[in-house]
Amino acid sequence: MGAVYRDTLEAVGGTGAYAWTQTGGAMPAGLSLDLATGLISGTAEEDGEFELAVEVISGALSSSDTVTLIIERPSLALGDIINHLLAPGVVLSVDEERYLDIIGNNNGSFDIGDFRAYLQEEGLVAADILPAAVVEALEEMDRSNRGAARKEEGR
Numbered sequence: 001m002g003a004v005y006r007d008t009l010e011a012v013g014g015t016g017a018y019a020w021t022q023t024g025g026a027m028p029a030g031l032s033l034d035l036a037t038g039l040i041s042g043t044a045e046e047d048g049e050f051e052l053a054v055e056v057i058s059g060a061l062s063s064s065d066t067v068t069l070i071i072e073r074p075s076l077a078l079g080d081i082i083n084h085l086l087a088p089g090v091v092l093s094v095d096e097e098r099y100l101d102i103i104g105n106n107n108g109s110f111d112i113g114d115f116r117a118y119l120q121e122e123g124l125v126a127a128d129i130l131p132a133a134v135v136e137a138l139e140e141m142d143r144s145n146r147g148a149a150r151k152e153e154g155r
């Protein structure tokens with residue numbers, strides 16, 4: 001979850017041109033199958049085991065099979081996430097940051113609300129430990145800080 005995934009389904013024995021179809025199962029959110037190339041790609045936004053039924057057609061031939069995708073959550077240390085909040089871009093990888101954003105508000109960047117979502121998912125805080133107004137104030141502070149950081153970079 002959070003990492004870019006790319007893998008191509010392969011078939012042999014056809015005419016060389018293959019058309020793929022997903023005939024059953026559910027693709028994890030964030031991933032998609034390119035019907036012309038068999039490429040499964042994207043960034044998974046949910047974990048679990050996903051069994052897909054696929055069919056490939058080439059000329060007069062066809063074949064069916066199942067593909068199992070296992071999506072796992074990265075194992076992160078609380079201390080690393082806190083340090084990353086204090087020094088963004090230093091501690092966690094881009095994939096780990098993306099994972100935290102996915103379980104948070106999925107707005108494309110890591111923020112204090114994503115950290116809160118992580119704490120809730122891990123059972124480290126109750127769902128209602130912070131009133132919504134406080135969370136909004138923290139997120140506004142985070143946005144302001146990012147704006148200030150961008151201005152400094154622009155100098």
Ligand SMILES: [Ca+2]
Pocket residue numbers: 101104105106107108109110111114
């Ligand atoms: Ca976010």
